[in-house]
Amino acid sequence: MSTFPPQPPIGLPGDWHFPAPANARLSNGIEVRVYQLPGQHVISANLVLDIPLNAEERQLEGIATICGRTLDEGTRTHGGEEFAELLETEGAGFAIDLSLSGMEAVLDVPATRLHRALQLFAEAVTEPSLADDDVNRHVQLRLAEIEQAQANSSQMASIAFRSAIFDETSRAARMNGGEPETVATITPEAVRRFHQDHYGPRGATLVLAGDFTDDPVSLAESFLGQWKNDNQSAAAHQPPTAADRRLVIVDRPGAVQADVRLGGYAIDRRDPRWADITVASYAMGGAFLSRLNAVLREEKGYTYGVRMQFSPLRTGGSFAVQGSFRTEVVNDALVRARDLLGITRQPFTQREVAEAVAFFAGVSPLRYATADGVAEQAATQVLAGLDEDYVDANIAALRAVTPASATEAYESLVKPDELSLVVVGDAATIKDPLHASGFPVA
Secondary structure, eight states: OOOSOOOOOOOOOOOOOOOOOEEEEOTTSOEEEEEEOTTOOEEEEEEEEOOOGGGSOGGGTTHHHHHHHHGGGOBSSSOHHHHHHHHHHTTOEEEEEEETTEEEEEEEEEGGGHHHHHHHHHHHHHSBOOOHHHHHHHHHHHHHHHHHHHTOHHHHHHHHHHHHHBOTTSGGGSOTTOOHHHHTTOOHHHHHHHHHHHOSSTTOEEEEEEOOSSOHHHHHHHHHTTOOOTTOOOOOOOOOOBOOOOEEEEEOTTOSEEEEEEEEEEOOTTSTTHHHHHHHHHHHHTSTTOHHHIIIIIITOOOSOEEEEEEEOSSOEEEEEEEEEEGGGHHHHHHHHHHHHOOTTSOOOHHHHHHHHHHHHHHHHHHTSSHHHHHHHHHHHHHHTOOTTHHHHHHHHHHTOOHHHHHHHHHHHOOGGGOEEEEEEOHHHHHHHHHHTTOOOO
């Protein structure tokens, strides 16, 4: 007989909602969204700048990345080493994140050190030195980063897949950080000019999340409210366009493994089918025992894992089935994947939908339990042009998904015989079998 006391019953989780911000505007027009989160004593500040990557000149693509990465290498007030020491003294972390839609400068700092850290943060963004040596070093680091990516089969598959999905006229078809031939032409003068032309308060949003004891808006006004740039130019967001179907092998002679990307052009989060396709893709290739993984990993042992993922942009997006397979089985794996992707005879079930909804609804309180999680999501919503209540609205939409609606959305977007394919592997071994199986790869 057990001596342990009876365990309390486990009930369903209570209602959860994404925090609502208090909104304000600085004197120079910067929008501020403050998320007061009691108990979160590490503050996250995300400054979102409306600088889409299509603002770059075609021959200088990658300059936004170089400019962003050089921001914390010193300012007009503090040299590089001094700036780094001051930031470390405050226990603060500075980072940048660039996407096709814009740039984020990110600060994480203990709440008790926010005043000084936010001042340094503002310095880095508004008056960086962008010294010649620092810019040139980051250009070389980016070129080395590209070489490393080209030596990695999985990364090469993702890079090649972008150019297979998006038309060559779209910025989305090329690496966010620029291609070797464009990065190599970036000069310190060009980087300083890019900062002067595009960095400024117009269109900027500051997201602040954490447990604030003092008024964070007044603090932001002190350090960012006087930032002006009369020469700031705005670049319109250019939606990507889809490329014609492509089937490509990137040859790696002698490779014992092939990396695969099979997918196509897709939708963004504002499409009414977004919740349905989120559930459908989880059932097909998101869960560990999804349809794809259950066969290709668990039953056949062809791979350590395969997944299906939809990647939304501000407008449009892409989706891909991706995985790594032994060279001798990659053809059979692709044939089976193509068959599994067709669901006409096996639509999604109530159990699959319920498990997907439970996962997404259940993970949200954990994902947004910290200040940085809330700030990151709020900044993502700004970059994507989404409403402040997006998370709650999306969870409600997920709970309304049915097997029929998930199946309908999936079949409208995923057409197995029309998908683009990128395979990075030994072309001499895999090309002919793929041709024979209906994949006319070039």
